Amino acid sequence: MAQKWRKTFEEERSRLNEIVTSGGHLGIKRFFALDEQAYHAGALSSKTKELLGLVASLVLRCDDCISYHLIKCKDEGVTDEEFYEAFNIALVAGGSIVVPHLRRAAERLELL
Amino acid sequence: MAQKWRKTFEEERSRLNEIVTSGGHLGIKRFFALDEQAYHAGALSSKTKELLGLVASLVLRCDDCISYHLIKCKDEGVTDEEFYEAFNIALVAGGSIVVPHLRRAAERLELL
Amino acid sequence: MAQKWRKTFEEERSRLNEIVTSGGHLGIKRFFALDEQAYHAGALSSKTKELLGLVASLVLRCDDCISYHLIKCKDEGVTDEEFYEAFNIALVAGGSIVVPHLRRAAERLELL
């Protein structure tokens, strides 16, 4: 079931991204490139950067963004204990309004 | 159908809360406790506090949070007229961007 | 399929709006009237105003509001090139957190 959730999520994301880029707007394509590059390893590791992306997504309350960074963090080797410490920071910073997103994130984390 | 919606909502909420708390993070557990205690009767009644939680949830546009406080408000005896006056404050404060959440809240209110 | 999506969206919106207005709150009815009048042609054309509503909905990340203004913009004759220039402004102003909404908007635009 884990692999199924991830596969469905990633395929749907790719399918919709192709619709957006088929619109042919150069600025949007460049934005997508900047977005991807922001998480490449530099002075900060990719792992740290993906955690930054995860917490930003949690406090801004965007489920799709949370799913994306959960997967990336998992691939970077983030442990469950590290995930929950990041979840806690997002929860304290963003408040109980973050809780429904945190619940869904915790469920998806179990599927990864 | 009313009881079905409420039951489904509360069971799913409990199921996911258990996943979160099974993560074992003490800070998160304490946050959940603070969140619950914030709505206990004190100088302000539980009814007033649940209305505060409802309006906060509406202007922050969180459907799950709105559902939760709708149920709590109903249990505290909030009348339809009182609900709509609170809805109106959330609508004027938060703007038309609140409307889709207000629509769903109004429908769920009929189910309670 | 295009007509089906639009029809389903508009019927559901009408059904829920009727529930809200059946609540009988005068302030809410007046707010709904103000909301509609805000997009009537004046010094700015309806087309420009619907584009303003679309970008506001995108940066505030409300899928229902985006769908509504997408339809209205299409009816006002907004071209695909114009839509993507508006999408780009919303993306740059609101950041990658807008992307999931932009993806769904681009898909719905293809259905119109």
Added chain:
Amino acid sequence: MAQKWRKTFEEERSRLNEIVTSGGHLGIKRFFALDEQAYHAGALSSKTKELLGLVASLVLRCDDCISYHLIKCKDEGVTDEEFYEAFNIALVAGGSIVVPHLRRAAERLELL
């Protein structure tokens, strides 16, 4: 000093409101009227409604709106204990990002 802060705040607010309404836009004037009427006593008391406005302003993090509803709440007889219970709900719902606004609200409350 208390009266001075309140007087300065209210005079500046009136001065700027006059600039906005001198713009002559009927929709804006009507919105201002709806905003004021939303807090009139009805099924819910003005005191409860002003508390709803205060918590909405806190979680949406708008200092001017917080100041306005602090004054209104004070005039409605909200006690310090009640203020702090409302502050706590806003803090838990909105998270630590609310804290700087809460600090300024607590200071202004001492001046009232």
Added chain:
Amino acid sequence: MAQKWRKTFEEERSRLNEIVTSGGHLGIKRFFALDEQAYHAGALSSKTKELLGLVASLVLRCDDCISYHLIKCKDEGVTDEEFYEAFNIALVAGGSIVVPHLRRAAERLELL
């Protein structure tokens, strides 16, 4: 006084932008370029695009962004009547929480 406000705002903005770009991060420089290009005339006119930027800034409640787009809109020939129609859309979409920003925008508009 008008020219003084605009000059002070633009000089401070330039001074701080130089500090940011002196940080030497390529991604940030590219983002700044994308941000500027988003408002260049294309299928939509610069005037329409600046109005989109103004409304986005109002509903996201960012005073500096509002000031920037107010100036740009004025340079593109936006009339007072057009400004107020855009203000009204932002107000209805974003709610009374936008009002303090609208007040300051209306005052700055008089200075331009």
Added chain:
Amino acid sequence: MAQKWRKTFEEERSRLNEIVTSGGHLGIKRFFALDEQAYHAGALSSKTKELLGLVASLVLRCDDCISYHLIKCKDEGVTDEEFYEAFNIALVAGGSIVVPHLRRAAERLELL
């Protein structure tokens, strides 16, 4: 001047925190404790956690919160290159609406 900015910021923060805690609300005191503990070293280092707090503060656009985490990050040894990579993630995730906060953060960083 650097030391002066930091000293002024920290003294004002302490002064206002004392006003809040003098309100005597137990829930608020506990929230403040949870907030502080969230950044203690655990599975993730304090440095990583402060960076998470900084990016959360940037995308939520809270200047006081940004200042606080800038100082904490600096004390944890975050380098300028690391700061700018974190700034870039916040900028891409949160959009140009973050820029005014980024400008002020970059200026304050020079003062530290």
